[in-house]
Amino acid sequence: MGITYLETVVLSILNKINGERTIYSLFHLLQGKRSSQTIQDAHLYKITPYFHTYPTVTRTALEKMIDRLKQRGLVEEIAETKVILTEKGKRELEQKLGDYNLPEHLNGWKYHQVTDSFWERLTLLIQVSSNLIHHERSFIPVRNKRETHIWVKQYIRQQNEDRYKLSERLYVELISALDNEKTRPELVVLRLTGFKKIGLTTMQASEETGLEPAHYHFEFLNCLHALFDKVVGNEHTYPLLSGMIKKAERSVPLTISTDKTYRLMQRGYTLEEVAAVRNLKQSTIEDHVVEIALSIKEFNIDDYVLKEKRERILQAAYQNSAKKLKQIKEQVADASYFEIRLVLAKFGDKEWS
Incomplete structure (x- = not known):
């Protein structure tokens, strides 16, 4: 029995995530959950076209689909709720993509609110x-x-x-x-x-x-x-x-919490000051900054990452085609995870070989 069109879409997205996120990241993507993590993942793995394109999907339906794909040997679980495509799954996906291309103009991230x-x-x-x-x-x-x-x-x-x-x-x-x-x-x-x-x-x-x-x-x-x-x-x-x-x-707005952070940043507050004023963790504010970099083209990250370090981060990402932050950090030891995420958010749309 061949795979369905929806299974083709799911396998295609799972193939790009490659076990680095749980199956629920896919659920949040299709539903269009406007959280910093979902937005970052959508850009990092270049799966923004599918953002909010299948909001009727349910957790139960997705779990059952993943179970069926596992039973048929198309995916395998490498950790709890994390799966990768098997060789058989990759062949099935390639065959289906040969039968019909996935939508070329689909752009859920850009047009989901319109x-x-x-x-x-x-x-x-x-x-x-x-x-x-x-x-x-x-x-x-x-x-x-x-x-x-x-x-x-x-x-x-x-x-x-x-x-x-x-x-x-x-x-x-x-x-x-x-x-x-x-x-x-x-x-x-x-x-x-x-x-x-x-x-x-x-x-x-x-x-x-x-x-x-x-x-x-x-x-x-x-x-x-x-x-x-x-x-x-x-x-x-x-x-x-x-x-x-x-x-x-026509423009994709920031999430409500991120917008509040951005307004304070525009008034000259440092990230530490924003965290104190809003009574939020520093890591949460950093999530907001990454979302800002993804959503606002003119946002300049020079105040947060030195240009020289930025180039080394991009070079590491390019050399390894790496989406795993840990791999990049191993090559750029003096960079924080926040700096790596921010650089990838700002410049990660460049095609990596």
């Missing part, structure tokens, strides 16, 4: 526009959130043009934004509701396309994220679609 609200607004706007041009005012809205209804009404008013031009503009933008050789736009179109046309549910679309539910889900997200890649920062070409994404939602 996706749901955008989809709700888009589907309701399309339904309203479609019915308006057919002079149909009596229909059941595809979305029931009051805030979405209010937003769409206000957005239509803001455009200040007749229903036909608005619908045509929306159609043209959507056709262009969905046009991508590496995605399947029909997976999105199947879900759209219009005049005398009811969009399919996720399960119905899965059955219609012959894809496993998880496969359909990830390919659907892939389409939306590919659309975002085109739309975000290209407002002149896609004014309607771009307007559906709040500017405030």
